[in-house]
Amino acid sequence: MNTLYPIFLKTEQLDFLIVGGGNVAYEKLFFILKSSPQTKVTVVAPMIRDEVSALAKDYDVTLVEDVYAPAYLEGRHIVIATTDSPSVNHQVYEDARARQLLVNVADTPELCDLYLGGIVTKGNLKIAISTNGKSPTVAKRLRQLFERIFPEDMDELLLNLHRYRSTLKLSFEQKVDRMNALTQELIKNDD
Template sequence: MNTLFPIFVKIENLHTLVVGGGYVGLEKVTALLGNSPAARITLVAPEIRTEIEELTHRYPGLTLLREIYQPNHLTDKDLVIVGTNDKAVNRQVQQDCKSLKILVNVADTPDLCDFYLSSVVKKGDLKIAISTNGKSPTFAKRFREVLEEMLPDSLQETLDNLTAIRNKLKGDFQEKLERLNEITKVLK
């Protein structure tokens, strides 16, 4: 049974810690910055890939700490993503986060995750998050690619037009909702 509750987080309003400077760390940092270029991210790892270091030139909110993870790295962090190749470190970070009530994702270890990172379809202001309940991130990625090809580039124009219509509508919330539902029936 899939009991996940999907939300979209304003990640630029949070301070995210990424533990791990290898390929997984690169993937997670790239995903965060790809969705929110102003995201505030601290990455900690004793070794950090060159590609991650290069991102600091384009993203001033990305801070790199070339050191071994310590519990004090969690100070003032709102969200944590762990992706090291050391299961003991991954579990320690997860336990430290739990004790501080910080939400944590441990890559490729669904049992240690409070949340999963979705595969995201982006077409202008439209974002569709895809989750397989932690079962197969690869399937979610492939499904994202299919949806991206299917969705027309003109979706942004449609969204802009609907926003303009919504802003011009008169009446209370219920009246506006009914009118927007009537207008968007053609999308079925």
């Protein structure tokens, strides 16, 4: 059953906590910052990989070399557990849920309120891909496919359409009709 609801968050208004400092933490941090560079993130782990440290230098990322403690949840909105310890990840989940925080435990769908799906970003165009946690690898491959398919100048098209739409002095319904007619070429089948 497909019960997930896709949603786009203004992550620059949220505070993230990543528990863990290894490869999985790097991957989660990389994609969060790629999609939303202004996101405030704190990474807590007893050891933080050099790649995580290097990435953190260019963004609003705080690195804390320490073991996880519930106090690190204070002021957070979204928590991501990426440690290689199932007991620590489960504790993070329990602590986050007790505080009504959204939590994702990497590679453990039953301990997730949300999934960090594949995201294609071409300027202002964002496409989120989810497999309901069934196959992150398929989501990754689809993201790679869409990144190749959509042209780099996609943002130019979006900005031009936005400018054109803002010049229209029509009712909302008339604007929708005009924009639908104008963009019909995007899905035109050349059969």
